[in-house]
Amino acid sequence: MxxxxxxxxIASELGLSIxxxxxxxxxxxxxxKENREKVQAFAKFYNYxxxxxxxxxxxxxxxxxxxxxxEIVHHYFAKVISGIEEVANSKEYNVIIGVTNESYRKEIxxxxxxxxxxxxxxxISLSKExxxxxxxxxxxxxxxxxxxxxxxxxxxxEIPSDKIVxxxxxxxxxxxxxxxxxxxxxxxxxxxxxxxxxxxxxxxxYKDALAENxxxxxxxxxxxxGELGDSDxxxxxxxxxxxxxxxxxxxxDGIFGVNEIYAVTALNVARLRGLDVPETLSVIGFSDGxxxxxxxxxxTTVSQHGFQMGEIAAQTLINRLEExxxxxxxxYTTQVVKxxxxxxxxxxxxxxxxx
Amino acid sequence: MxxxxxxxxIASELGLSIxxxxxxxxxxxxxxKENREKVQAFAKFYNYxxxxxxxxxxxxxxxxxxxxxxEIVHHYFAKVISGIEEVANSKEYNVIIGVTNESYRKEIxxxxxxxxxxxxxxxISLSKExxxxxxxxxxxxxxxxxxxxxxxxxxxxEIPSDKIVxxxxxxxxxxxxxxxxxxxxxxxxxxxxxxxxxxxxxxxxYKDALAENxxxxxxxxxxxxGELGDSDxxxxxxxxxxxxxxxxxxxxDGIFGVNEIYAVTALNVARLRGLDVPETLSVIGFSDGxxxxxxxxxxTTVSQHGFQMGEIAAQTLINRLEExxxxxxxxYTTQVVKxxxxxxxxxxxxxxxxx
DNA sequence: TTGTACGCGTTATCAT
DNA sequence: ATGATAACGCGTACAA
Numbered sequence: 001m002x003x004x005x006x007x008x009x010i011a012s013e014l015g016l017s018i019x020x021x022x023x024x025x026x027x028x029x030x031x032x033k034e035n036r037e038k039v040q041a042f043a044k045f046y047n048y049x050x051x052x053x054x055x056x057x058x059x060x061x062x063x064x065x066x067x068x069x070x071e072i073v074h075h076y077f078a079k080v081i082s083g084i085e086e087v088a089n090s091k092e093y094n095v096i097i098g099v100t101n102e103s104y105r106k107e108i109x110x111x112x113x114x115x116x117x118x119x120x121x122x123x124i125s126l127s128k129e130x131x132x133x134x135x136x137x138x139x140x141x142x143x144x145x146x147x148x149x150x151x152x153x154x155x156x157x158e159i160p161s162d163k164i165v166x167x168x169x170x171x172x173x174x175x176x177x178x179x180x181x182x183x184x185x186x187x188x189x190x191x192x193x194x195x196x197x198x199x200x201x202x203x204x205x206y207k208d209a210l211a212e213n214x215x216x217x218x219x220x221x222x223x224x225x226g227e228l229g230d231s232d233x234x235x236x237x238x239x240x241x242x243x244x245x246x247x248x249x250x251x252x253d254g255i256f257g258v259n260e261i262y263a264v265t266a267l268n269v270a271r272l273r274g275l276d277v278p279e280t281l282s283v284i285g286f287s288d289g290x291x292x293x294x295x296x297x298x299x300t301t302v303s304q305h306g307f308q309m310g311e312i313a314a315q316t317l318i319n320r321l322e323e324x325x326x327x328x329x330x331x332y333t334t335q336v337v338k339x340x341x342x343x344x345x346x347x348x349x350x351x352x353x354x355x
Numbered sequence: 356m357x358x359x360x361x362x363x364x365i366a367s368e369l370g371l372s373i374x375x376x377x378x379x380x381x382x383x384x385x386x387x388k389e390n391r392e393k394v395q396a397f398a399k400f401y402n403y404x405x406x407x408x409x410x411x412x413x414x415x416x417x418x419x420x421x422x423x424x425x426e427i428v429h430h431y432f433a434k435v436i437s438g439i440e441e442v443a444n445s446k447e448y449n450v451i452i453g454v455t456n457e458s459y460r461k462e463i464x465x466x467x468x469x470x471x472x473x474x475x476x477x478x479i480s481l482s483k484e485x486x487x488x489x490x491x492x493x494x495x496x497x498x499x500x501x502x503x504x505x506x507x508x509x510x511x512x513e514i515p516s517d518k519i520v521x522x523x524x525x526x527x528x529x530x531x532x533x534x535x536x537x538x539x540x541x542x543x544x545x546x547x548x549x550x551x552x553x554x555x556x557x558x559x560x561y562k563d564a565l566a567e568n569x570x571x572x573x574x575x576x577x578x579x580x581g582e583l584g585d586s587d588x589x590x591x592x593x594x595x596x597x598x599x600x601x602x603x604x605x606x607x608d609g610i611f612g613v614n615e616i617y618a619v620t621a622l623n624v625a626r627l628r629g630l631d632v633p634e635t636l637s638v639i640g641f642s643d644g645x646x647x648x649x650x651x652x653x654x655t656t657v658s659q660h661g662f663q664m665g666e667i668a669a670q671t672l673i674n675r676l677e678e679x680x681x682x683x684x685x686x687y688t689t690q691v692v693k694x695x696x697x698x699x700x701x702x703x704x705x706x707x708x709x710x
Numbered sequence: 711t712t713g714t715a716c717g718c719g720t721t722a723t724c725a726t
Numbered sequence: 727a728t729g730a731t732a733a734c735g736c737g738t739a740c741a742a
Binding site for chain 4: 371372373374375378385386387390409411412413414415472
Binding site: 003004047049050051052053054056057062064072073074075078079081082085089092094095096097098099109110112113114115116117118141145146235261264265268271290291293294295296 | 359402404405407409411412417419429433434436437440447449451452453454464465467468469470471472473500501616619623626645648649650651
């Protein structure tokens with residue numbers, strides 16, 4: 001039960017002054033070699049560590065970054081946090097996590113809890129509710145208080161800040177183009193209701209690809225899915241809806257789901273209907289989650305590189321923080337992280353020759 | 356660009372002393388109503404928040420807990436963190452996350468990074484490497500420095516601390532008993548190499564169930580799997596091994612996998628071999644992850660209640676911290692969280708009558 | 711070569 | 727009713 005060491009205790013123990021001890025620990029040449037060694041040995045023995053709270057108070061920076069995310073039980077966000085952690089730790093920053101559960105209120109509460117000097121800056125992905133309300137005053141106020149924000153994934157143009165995003169529209173286009181390249185003509189889109197940018201943009205990409213290939217857009221082939229809970233009930237409803245579309249359009253030969261759940265569910269439904277994947281039907285999902293990997297057949301998906309996004313977000317925030325320290329200020333940037341189509345077994349390997 | 360408000364600034368702005376302002380903000384009756392209102396209005400307008408770093412320094416507690424986990428991209432741990440967050444936030448605690456990636460070295464680095472006064476206590480699940488080395492001096496030293504530790508899941512008897520665990524052995528027994536109740540006689544066990552307590556205890560449970568039902572234990576039916584990477588390569592090897600066992604023992608009628616990956620993989624392999632699940636073969640996994648839920652057929656598993664474990668761990672740590680504050684000390688406890696068999700579609704519903 | 715004093719922001723005790 | 731002062735732990739400019 002060692003008491004924790006402080007400069008003061010070391011000083012009194014060794015009959016020196018606090019500042020002498022402080023300097024000795026930094027190996028300051030002002031202090032006699034003799035005392036330096038004595039102090040250092042003593043400090044090491046009692047493994048003294050400078051109190052970080054005192055340092056934070058003095059330096060006016062905590063070397064801690066606040067990460068606000070909608071969900072932590074979610075492969076993508078977990079990956080992002082991993083990336084943030086990695087970079088942050090390598091730069092001696094700590095990471096405090098706040099989870100909003102997609103709630104506007106909890107987003108504000110979480111941020112206010114940290115805005116009292118606990119953190120130097122935020123990395124945040126907005127909650128769905130915040131996007132729906134489109135009320136970003138809490139973000140603006142944070143920035144007004146000189147606390148920098150880096151937004152990732154669910155960013156918003158109204159707020160001036162650094163942003164890390166993927167090109168959802170282009171990614172959607174790319175995925176659907178892949179299906180068309182295989183010779184698919186009747187492509188089912190599984191997307192979200194429109195308030196989430198994500199779903200909307202990926203839907204635009206779907207339309208882009210069709211248009212570029214002169215395939216007429218058919219609203220019948222678009223299933224817009226509302227909020228999906230965790231329950232088996234919701235899951236069954238989703239299956240139901242997909243089944244219904246297949247009944248009306250048994251000749252669907254491609255599926256693009258804007259997230260993993262949609263795509264995997266559709267894949268399962270299709271197989272239960274006796275369809276061969278990928279022989280007669282190709283399926284592509286979105287997100288590099290674990291479901292896609294273990295689905296049968298393994299699901300081809302658009303990977304978002306969550307880990308990399310986290311790394312970039314952390315690096316960007318830390319750069320900004322150190323910039324502030326040194327007085328300069330560069331303009332805000334928006335970095336677009338490239339997505340990648342990971343070809344697995346739910347699509348054809350060879351591309352059908354275009355006629 | 357409002358500068359952040361401090362007591363000092365308010366005081367000088369209002370022509371009062373710092374201590375008057377401080378008291379006024381607490382609505383201390385010593386201060387004239389007039390001044391109280393003036394100060395409070397002013398503070399509210401500039402939304403003043405007491406600097407938490409200064410408070411931490413003064414109070415000698417940060418109201419922050421450090422959570423050290425092996426992996427964050429893992430459904431179970433993500434759930435636990437959720438539970439911790441929930442309880443911590445409701446008690447006005449912040450949560451700092453440190454990820455070890457199963458490395459002993461990173462575990463120490465992470466802990467040392469926080470042990471400098473950044474946090475009041477730890478919640479930790481040990482890394483595999485730490486368990487292998489069985490070197491727990493860093494934990495003991497943390498405790499010696501009066502920083503309480505709550506261990507969860509991967510806890511260890513050598514260290515005196517509060518612990519939250521599940522009964523792995525009993526859970527394994529329960530799962531296998533369920534298979535036996537269905538009339539299964541030749542049950543394949545997929546487990547880990549022995550250095551991880553988890554796998555070993557669940558294996559014991561497997562043996563218990565067999566013994567209780569007078570089914571001879573057959574080493575041939577135990578597959579001990581080493582470290583599994585994230586790569587498709589490793590995955591394929593796993594499938595290979597399971598396949599081989601099936602070739603030698605085509606009449607296996609039950610499978611118990613000590614984790615989700617093993618069970619889902621076995622499920623897929625079995626189906627590819629043309630076996631009907633659950634008609635001729637039942638499969639049970641471990642952990643309430645997402646894979647089990649979306650596997651086909653949906654996988655019956657032993658749920659570990661990760662969220663609840665997180666809640667309990669956080670509550671236990673906070674209790675301990677407040678106890679220390681008030682001087683009393685209660686003995687360390689080990690809380691066992693009950694697991695639950697979640698029956699889905701990879702096992703039979705009805706129990707075969709025992710003869 | 712060593713020590714004193716100050717400030718970071720806050721609260722609590724003790725004058726006035 | 728208000729204000730000055732000390733203390734939390736640290737680093738550093740300035741004295742000695």
